[in-house]
Amino acid sequence: MATEQNQVKTKNNFDLVWDRLEKQQPQCKFGQLGLCCRFCAMGPCTISPVGSGGKRQYGVCGADADTIAARHFVRMTAAGSSAHSGHGRSVAEALIKIAKNQAPGYQIKDEYKLIKLCKIFGIEIANKKIEELALELGEKALAEFGKQEDKLTFLKMAPLKRQIIWEKYKVAPRGVDREISEAIERTVMGTDQEYKHLMKAATKCSLADGWGGSMIATELQDIIFGTPQPLVGKVNLGVLDENYVNIVVHGHEPLLSEMLAIVVDMPEFVNKAKQKGAKGINLGGICCTANEILMRHGIPILGNFLNQEMAITTGAIEIMTVDIQCIMQSLPMVASCFHTKIITTSPKAKLPGATHMEFTEENALEKAKEIVHMAIENFDNRKKEKVSIPKQEVSLVAGFSHETISYILGGRFRASYRPLNDNIINGKIRGVAGVVGCNNPKITAEENHLILVKELIKNDVLVLQTGCSAIATAKAGLMDPVIALDYCGPGLREVCEAVGIPPVIHLGSCVDNSRILMAATAMVKEGGLGDDISELPAAGAAPEWMNEKAITIGQYFVASGVFTVFGVTWPTLGSKNLTKYLFEEIANELGGNWAFESDPVKMAKLMLDHIDEKRKKLGIDKARERVLYDMAMRRELE
Numbered sequence: 001m002a003t004e005q006n007q008v009k010t011k012n013n014f015d016l017v018w019d020r021l022e023k024q025q026p027q028c029k030f031g032q033l034g035l036c037c038r039f040c041a042m043g044p045c046t047i048s049p050v051g052s053g054g055k056r057q058y059g060v061c062g063a064d065a066d067t068i069a070a071r072h073f074v075r076m077t078a079a080g081s082s083a084h085s086g087h088g089r090s091v092a093e094a095l096i097k098i099a100k101n102q103a104p105g106y107q108i109k110d111e112y113k114l115i116k117l118c119k120i121f122g123i124e125i126a127n128k129k130i131e132e133l134a135l136e137l138g139e140k141a142l143a144e145f146g147k148q149e150d151k152l153t154f155l156k157m158a159p160l161k162r163q164i165i166w167e168k169y170k171v172a173p174r175g176v177d178r179e180i181s182e183a184i185e186r187t188v189m190g191t192d193q194e195y196k197h198l199m200k201a202a203t204k205c206s207l208a209d210g211w212g213g214s215m216i217a218t219e220l221q222d223i224i225f226g227t228p229q230p231l232v233g234k235v236n237l238g239v240l241d242e243n244y245v246n247i248v249v250h251g252h253e254p255l256l257s258e259m260l261a262i263v264v265d266m267p268e269f270v271n272k273a274k275q276k277g278a279k280g281i282n283l284g285g286i287c288c289t290a291n292e293i294l295m296r297h298g299i300p301i302l303g304n305f306l307n308q309e310m311a312i313t314t315g316a317i318e319i320m321t322v323d324i325q326c327i328m329q330s331l332p333m334v335a336s337c338f339h340t341k342i343i344t345t346s347p348k349a350k351l352p353g354a355t356h357m358e359f360t361e362e363n364a365l366e367k368a369k370e371i372v373h374m375a376i377e378n379f380d381n382r383k384k385e386k387v388s389i390p391k392q393e394v395s396l397v398a399g400f401s402h403e404t405i406s407y408i409l410g411g412r413f414r415a416s417y418r419p420l421n422d423n424i425i426n427g428k429i430r431g432v433a434g435v436v437g438c439n440n441p442k443i444t445a446e447e448n449h450l451i452l453v454k455e456l457i458k459n460d461v462l463v464l465q466t467g468c469s470a471i472a473t474a475k476a477g478l479m480d481p482v483i484a485l486d487y488c489g490p491g492l493r494e495v496c497e498a499v500g501i502p503p504v505i506h507l508g509s510c511v512d513n514s515r516i517l518m519a520a521t522a523m524v525k526e527g528g529l530g531d532d533i534s535e536l537p538a539a540g541a542a543p544e545w546m547n548e549k550a551i552t553i554g555q556y557f558v559a560s561g562v563f564t565v566f567g568v569t570w571p572t573l574g575s576k577n578l579t580k581y582l583f584e585e586i587a588n589e590l591g592g593n594w595a596f597e598s599d600p601v602k603m604a605k606l607m608l609d610h611i612d613e614k615r616k617k618l619g620i621d622k623a624r625e626r627v628l629y630d631m632a633m634r635r636e637l638e
């Protein structure tokens with residue numbers, strides 16, 4: 001393999017993700033159906049798919065299709081939860097260091113949110129300095145990961161009815177680490193082998209992500225970097241500028257990218273760049289870290305997951321820094337055909353062929369300066385003949401949070417979800433959808449995101465977005481209010497025009513799916529739309545998912561009461577029982593359930609049907625019946 005890669009390099013040629021996908025065909029059917037197990041050395045075992053007539057119904061240990069598919073599903077949720085929660089833990093540790101004055105360059109930007117969070121965590125506020133509060137909150141947040149018996153603090157933010165459901169079905173999570181560890185323990189050969197019981201582990205460790213690790217990441221980042229406010233940004237590869245030194249941040253944790261955002265504007269570095277013949281320094285982002293710095297600084301986004309290699313092929317990037325999650329190992333190989341340097345920065349993640357420059361909160365400012373300096377030096381190595389930047393770029397409005405939605409709708413002095421609820425009740429807005437997740441090379445260039453979101457807004461559904469899905473629709477102009485309004489149904493359009501929001505709202509990165517949970521909770525608490533998230537006319541979707549993290553997010557949406565549809569492929573299809581449980585029976589316990597639909601138009605229909613069913617149950621379905629005026633009626637009205 002190494003030799004092959006070297007040959008590729010010398011030919012100045014490279015494979016991209018789509019080429020590699022093609023070379024992987026045909027992909028293993030057992031794996032696709034969740035019917036392959038390698039959990040012990042009696043295996044690997046594969047189970048004959050239902051209807052194939054095959055005789056292999058049990059693994060060597062006797063595990064059946066239900067157990068094998070369920071164990072995989074549980075491990076996916078554990079992996080996803082560990083990834084988001086590792087991010088949340090880093091932010092809690094950073095807050096502690098900031099409070100102790102050990103993190104030069106960082107500060108507490110949202111004191112209001114700090115105090116709000118302190119109250120939630122039961123911290124006495126009176127007569128304490130901001131640093132003391134930050135330290136106490138950081139320590140309490142960090143302790144959430146290791147709680148052995150007590151339940152997670154943020155669970156009590158959920159609607160009361162939801163909390164009772166979690167208690168009743170014994171899925172209210174304890175410490176994040178404990179739930180992840182137990183999930184993996186239960187999947188070890190010869191341990192938990194009853195698929196519904198295994199699913200409880202998946203639910204607990206997913207809820208520990210949504211209402212734990214991810215929520216901690218989101219809320220504490222807001223304290224450190226500021227709660228996002230609506231702003232205008234730009235997206236697509238055209239945001240690169242051949243006259244500038246281009247630095248790209250890729251990955252998930254904004255701790256380093258925030259620092260780079262400060263350093264690239266420092267006059268000493270801008271002047272250095274100018275001495276090299278550049279007009280200045282241009283910072284851009286890819287994937288979720290891009291969403292984070294867009295939301296708070298308006299720094300442009302080059303693209304999402306599938307754009308990471310393409311970005312390098314522009315030949316115009318001096319440095320791409322990467323930290324954790326969704327980083328393709330191929331980056332250094334592609335970069336070796338250009339002058340681009342790939343820098344790994346996390347103590348947790350290295351890449352063969354990349355330069356490792358480990359970053360901590362203590363050295364962040366210095367490391368950011370070093371990286372910017374390296375980028376400026378590398379500008380000399382850029383080969384003009386290899387530079388080719390696509391022209392495409394489009395503007396978007398980003399920077400929404402569950403709090404800013406409330407301010408925008410109700411006004412700063414009477415911030416409230418009331419106008420949203422009222423417009424749902426009167427039928428101008430049919431419902432709300434969370435459309436999130438990755439993009440996947442198995443799907444034609446983000447087609448599913450675009451078709452689904454357009455279908456939803458056409459039918460008056462307000463769409464909340466995060467992650468790579470948000471970047472996909474932003475690239476198509478759906479987060480530019482002027483462009484997007486043309487795709488809206490009349491009711492949604494009227495509300496968006498009156499309030500001044502796009503019909504597709506960018507809520508941030510994947511850990512910010514916790515903002516969707518909070519927005520749904522705020523809608524329930526506002527009143528008039530039932531007593532629980534499961535009663536809302538709302539649905540979720542990840543039409544092009546690929547990462548295990550998406551499964552964890554979906555499972556915590558479902559376990560929070562949301563009907564959730566995934567596209568591309570579904571990992572339990574080899575087990576009829578488990579699939580029936582996830583697609584139907586789980587709703588009897590948790591109020592939400594999964595569906596799988598690869599056609600985005602049909603996916604939209606499933607979501608709309610669900611929204612309409614909820615409207616009917618709430619008794620607000622009549623409000624949507626609109627009179628269609630014919631010419632005679634119009635004349636009469638005039």
Ligand code: BF8
Pocket residue numbers: 252287288304305325326436437438439467468469509510511546547549550
């Ligand atoms: O966490 S949407 S491809 S970048 S996993 Fe990854 Fe998927 Fe993008 Fe952000 Ni989320």
Ligand code: SF4
Pocket residue numbers: 037038039040041042043044045059060061062063068189190
């Ligand atoms: Fe096979 Fe059972 Fe071992 Fe899995 S755990 S590899 S099904 S013997």
